[in-house]
Amino acid sequence: MFKAPRGTYDILPSEQQYWRYIESKAISLCNLYGYKRIDTPVFEEGGLFVRTIGQGTDIVEKETYTFEDRGKSVMTLRPEGTAPVCRAYIEHGMHNQSQPVKLYYFSSIFRYERPQSGRYREHHQFGYEAIGEADPALDAEVIDMAWQLYQALGITGLSLQLNSIGCRECRPKYLEILKKYYSDHLSKVCPDCHTRYEKNPLRLLDCKQESCQPIAGAAPHNSDYLCADCASHFASLQKYLGILEIPYNLNHRLVRGLDYYTRTVFEVQPKEEGAQSTIGGGGRYDGLIEELGGQPTPAVGLATGIERIILNLKRQNIAVPPKPKPRVFVAFIGEAARLKSVSIVKELRRAGIPSEQALGSRSLKAQLRHADAQGAKVSLILGDNELQQGIVLVRDMSTGEQRSVSQKQVVSELRNLESN
Numbered sequence: 481m482f483k484a485p486r487g488t489y490d491i492l493p494s495e496q497q498y499w500r501y502i503e504s505k506a507i508s509l510c511n512l513y514g515y516k517r518i519d520t521p522v523f524e525e526g527g528l529f530v531r532t533i534g535q536g537t538d539i540v541e542k543e544t545y546t547f548e549d550r551g552k553s554v555m556t557l558r559p560e561g562t563a564p565v566c567r568a569y570i571e572h573g574m575h576n577q578s579q580p581v582k583l584y585y586f587s588s589i590f591r592y593e594r595p596q597s598g599r600y601r602e603h604h605q606f607g608y609e610a611i612g613e614a615d616p617a618l619d620a621e622v623i624d625m626a627w628q629l630y631q632a633l634g635i636t637g638l639s640l641q642l643n644s645i646g647c648r649e650c651r652p653k654y655l656e657i658l659k660k661y662y663s664d665h666l667s668k669v670c671p672d673c674h675t676r677y678e679k680n681p682l683r684l685l686d687c688k689q690e691s692c693q694p695i696a697g698a699a700p701h702n703s704d705y706l707c708a709d710c711a712s713h714f715a716s717l718q719k720y721l722g723i724l725e726i727p728y729n730l731n732h733r734l735v736r737g738l739d740y741y742t743r744t745v746f747e748v749q750p751k752e753e754g755a756q757s758t759i760g761g762g763g764r765y766d767g768l769i770e771e772l773g774g775q776p777t778p779a780v781g782l783a784t785g786i787e788r789i790i791l792n793l794k795r796q797n798i799a800v801p802p803k804p805k806p807r808v809f810v811a812f813i814g815e816a817a818r819l820k821s822v823s824i825v826k827e828l829r830r831a832g833i834p835s836e837q838a839l840g841s842r843s844l845k846a847q848l849r850h851a852d853a854q855g856a857k858v859s860l861i862l863g864d865n866e867l868q869q870g871i872v873l874v875r876d877m878s879t880g881e882q883r884s885v886s887q888k889q890v891v892s893e894l895r896n897l898e899s900n
Contacts, residue, residue, distance in 0.1 A: 487592075487601025493803065498790045501800040503586065505632045506606045513625050515582040515608050520564035522588060526554040528563050531771060543591040557590035560738065561607045561783055562765065563772075569611055570774040579612030580779075586786075598757060598788035607762075609781035611769065616713045619744045619764060619780050620720035626748060626760055626782050627726050633789065634798045638759065640726060641747045643702065643734040644714040645682065648742070648767060650707035655681050657700050665695045685733040701732040710743055717744060736761060740768040744780065750792060759792060760784030808835040808894060809851035809877075813844055813863035821862055824872065824890065831891045852877055858897065860890065 484490055491499060510517070526546050545557040558564060565583055568574075574581045589605050608625070610618050623640065630638055646654060659681050666674065670689040677684060685696050706714065721728055728746075736745045745763035762782030769777035793800065808828055812821040821837050828835040836854060838847040844861070851859045861873040861882075871884045874893070885893045 485601070487595040489600060495790075497800050497803045498793060499786065500803075502606070502633065502786055502789055506584070506586075506629060509625060509629050509632065510584045510608065513582070513621065515584040515610075518565060518568060518583045518585050520558070520561075520568055520585065520587070523555045523557050524564055524567065526556040528567055528772070529556050529559055543593050545590045545592060558587060559589060559591050561585055561587045561589065561605055562609060562738075562740070562768070562781055565607075565609050565781075566611070566765075566768050566772055566774075566779070569777075570769060570772055575612065575775055575777065580610045580618060581612055582608070582610050584608035598785060598791040600787065604786040605783045606786060607781060607783035609779060611779040612777055614713075614766065614778035616717040616744070617720055619717050620724060622762065622780050622782050623721065623746055624724045624726060626762075626784065627724075629784070630748065630759070630789075633793065635759075635789070635792050635796060637751050637796075638748050639751050640721075640728040641731040641734050641749060642718075642721075642728045643731050643745050644706060644710055644717075644743050645702055645735055645741060645745055645763075646706050646710050646743065650705060650710055651682075651702075651742075654700070654702050654705040657705065658682070658684065661699055662695070668692075669695060680739065682735050686735050696733055699733075703730070703732060713743055736763055740765040740771065742766045748784075757788065757791075758785075759788045804834060805855035805857075806834050806836040807857055808833055809847075809854060809856035809859045810835065810837045811844055811847040811851065811859055811861050812838055813861075816864065816867055817862040820867060820887075821860075824860065824862070824887070827891055828894065831895070833891070833894055848875075848877075858894065 526544075529544060544559050547555055549555050565585065569581060569583075585607055587605050587607065589603050590601065591603075592601055593599070595601060608622070610622060627640070645651065659677065662669070662673075662677055662681070662684055666677065669677075669684075669692050670687065672689070673684055673687050673692055676687070684692075685699060687693075687696060703714070718728075734745055734747060735741075736747075741763045743764045743766065745761075747758045747761035749758050760782060761784075762780070764778070764780040766778040767776075769775065769779060810821045810825050810828075812818045825835050825837040836851075836856065838850070842850070848859060856877055859875040859877055861875060866872055869884075870887050872887050872890055873882050874885050874890075875882045
C-alpha cells in the first residue's frame, strides 16, 4: 500500500478550516499594509540557493532536494521563500517601480531534515518581503505586521526575540573576536560546531546541542561591535517598536539560519517552547539583491510556518470558523422524483444556495440520516405525491417539522429562510 512519503502529509477536509482561516487573516493584513501577492516556481536553479543561503549552511549541505533534470540542469526544490522573490524582483525589473516593493506569498518549502512537531520535509509558509528601503521604520512595520497577525489569530504567550548581526563592514571584526573566543573552547564543542568554526562562525551561536550552550551563552555580544550606522539603525528600530507597543527581548545569540541576513534579525517564539518551535522569523538582507546580480538594494522580510501556527491554535484551544456545510439536502422517492431533484438542485446552486442531492438507491430514512451527517439545515423531499401536486416538502433538520412549498417558489422560500 502506498503512503505519503516520510515527512509529508495530506491536508484532509477536516483540517482545511485552519488553513483557510490563517490564509484569510493573512491576506486581510497584507491588504491593510499594502502588500501584493507573488507566486514563484516550486523549483529553481540550484545555484540560486547555494549563492544566497550559503555553501557552509546545514540547509545547502544537508537538507536541499536537488536533482538534475532531463536537460542536465541542476534544480532545487524551494528550501526557503526569500531568494525566489528576490530573483523575480530582479528578473522583472521591479526596481523601476515605486520603492519599497511589498510582496507576499504562500509557499510549499522542502527540506530534508528530521520531521518534528510542526515542521515537515514539505511544510508551508506565509511570507512577505519589503524590498528597496533601508529605513528601520520598515523593519518595525514588518515585525508589527507579524505581531498583528498572531494577535488576529488569537494566539497568546508569544515573545519577540531581537538582535542585530551587523553589516559587511562591521561583522568581519566581530567574527574575528568570536573565533578567537571559540578557539579556546573547541575541545568542548560538538563536531558540527567544528565545521561552523571554519565555514560559518556566526552559526556557532545558534547551536542547539546541550554541551555547547554554556559556551555560546558566554560568547561576546555582536551588539558591542556594531559600526555607527548599524548601531543607529538598531537603536531606531527599538524606538519604533516602543511606539508600536511591541515587547521584545534582546537576544545576542539570535543569528537565524541563512547567510544573507544583515543587521536586524528576529524570531517570534512560544515562551514555553523556545527556539525549536519558533513560529515565525525574519530580518534584513541588504546585500541579497546585489549578490544575485541586481543593483544594491536594501530589503527586509518575514516567513511564518503555517503548520506551527496551527499547532499553537490547537494547543491554545482557539476555535476557528467551521468549514461550510450544505444549506439544503434534496431527498427523493422514486425514479421520477430523482430526475426532478436534479433539476431543483441545479436551480438552488445557480441561485447561490449551497446544496447537495441524494445519490444511489438509499431509502428515504437513510437519505435523511446522510443529510443530518452532512450538517444540512433543511432537506427537501420529493415523491410521487409531491410531483403530482407540484410541491416539495421542506423539512427543518433540527426540529423535524415539515411543510409544503410550491416547486416554483422553493428558491425564494429558501432565500427567505436564510435571511431570517
